[in-house]
Amino acid sequence: MAAAIATAKESKPQIAITIDDFDWKKIPREGAERANRQLLDALARHSNLKAAIFVCGEHVDNETGRQLVRTWSDAGHLIGNHSYSHFSYNDADVSFAKFSDDLLRGEHFISELPGFQKMFRFPFLKEGETAAKRDQMRAFLTKHSYSNGHVTIDASDWYYDQRLRARLDQNPALDPRPYRDPYLAHLWDRATYYDGLAQSMTGRTISHTILLHYTLLNSLFLDAVLTMFEAKGWKLANAQTAYQDPVFSNAPRIVPAGESLIWAMAKESGKFEGKLRYPGETGEYEKDKLDRLGL
Numbered sequence: 001m002a003a004a005i006a007t008a009k010e011s012k013p014q015i016a017i018t019i020d021d022f023d024w025k026k027i028p029r030e031g032a033e034r035a036n037r038q039l040l041d042a043l044a045r046h047s048n049l050k051a052a053i054f055v056c057g058e059h060v061d062n063e064t065g066r067q068l069v070r071t072w073s074d075a076g077h078l079i080g081n082h083s084y085s086h087f088s089y090n091d092a093d094v095s096f097a098k099f100s101d102d103l104l105r106g107e108h109f110i111s112e113l114p115g116f117q118k119m120f121r122f123p124f125l126k127e128g129e130t131a132a133k134r135d136q137m138r139a140f141l142t143k144h145s146y147s148n149g150h151v152t153i154d155a156s157d158w159y160y161d162q163r164l165r166a167r168l169d170q171n172p173a174l175d176p177r178p179y180r181d182p183y184l185a186h187l188w189d190r191a192t193y194y195d196g197l198a199q200s201m202t203g204r205t206i207s208h209t210i211l212l213h214y215t216l217l218n219s220l221f222l223d224a225v226l227t228m229f230e231a232k233g234w235k236l237a238n239a240q241t242a243y244q245d246p247v248f249s250n251a252p253r254i255v256p257a258g259e260s261l262i263w264a265m266a267k268e269s270g271k272f273e274g275k276l277r278y279p280g281e282t283g284e285y286e287k288d289k290l291d292r293l294g295l
Contacts, residue, residue: 016242035219057106073115159283
């Protein structure tokens with residue numbers, strides 16, 4: 001056992017790409033089809049890497065959305081459920097009944113795709129602000145043969161995209177390239193943080209799943225993200241393979257429930273009191289940095 005742990009510690013970290021929301025309407029300049037192709041091409045260039053994309057039903061409840069998401073399924077990517085309406089399950093006015101009904105509504109729009117698998121990712125990574133809601137939803141997922149599409153590496157890529165799009169609204173001719181290096185630095189910082197936390201919790205290198213979003217930002221820079229991780233010695237893994245890691249069988253019993261799986265495991269352990277910020281990630285943590293850069 002000691003030898004196995006030592007080997008695991010020395011092995012390269014693995015990382016799989018997971019993409020949330022599928023909100024193609026937020027991509028400006030009527031460029032959704034081009035952005036979709038850029039995202040798919042970036043993955044294909046890196047040994048035909050297979051991602052997991054967690055789809056909100058409201059974004060594919062239309063012909064354009066259906067056509068775009070089918071290209072992901074046809075390319076062999078895993079299609080997961082991200083609800084229909086993207087409610088936060090931690091909101092007091094979002095009951096278990098409302099949330100579970102919305103999950104099934106979302107399933108209706110993706111269940112016929114060949115790439116669909118019964119994996120559910122909670123919007124905002126919020127899994128219930130009370131133990132009762134948390135446990136009701138976990139029982140519901142089990143009853144309906146769903147697994148939790150956990151994130152191990154959380155990040156705020158959506159905030160970098162939000163800032164970029166706001167500037168483009170002001171100046172459509174803006175060069176987006178200055179956003180690239182700060183964005184890559186942010187992802188690397190978060191990846192190394194959560195990898196260190198994971199090794200502290202498990203004593204080994206795990207297969208990570210990083211949270212990204214279906215955005216203009218990632219259509220521009222996903223290839224650079226993948227190249228960065230490879231250059232820094234990380235192995236790119238297919239999402240289907242990454243989710244076979246035993247770490248994903250954990251179900252931390254914390255309240256509020258959710259965040260990165262690794263964050264939740266660390267919180268449950270009680271060994272990191274005063275060291276874990278809540279929420280794990282938010283745009284507010286990145287605001288001053290981007291303000292200083294004028295981005």
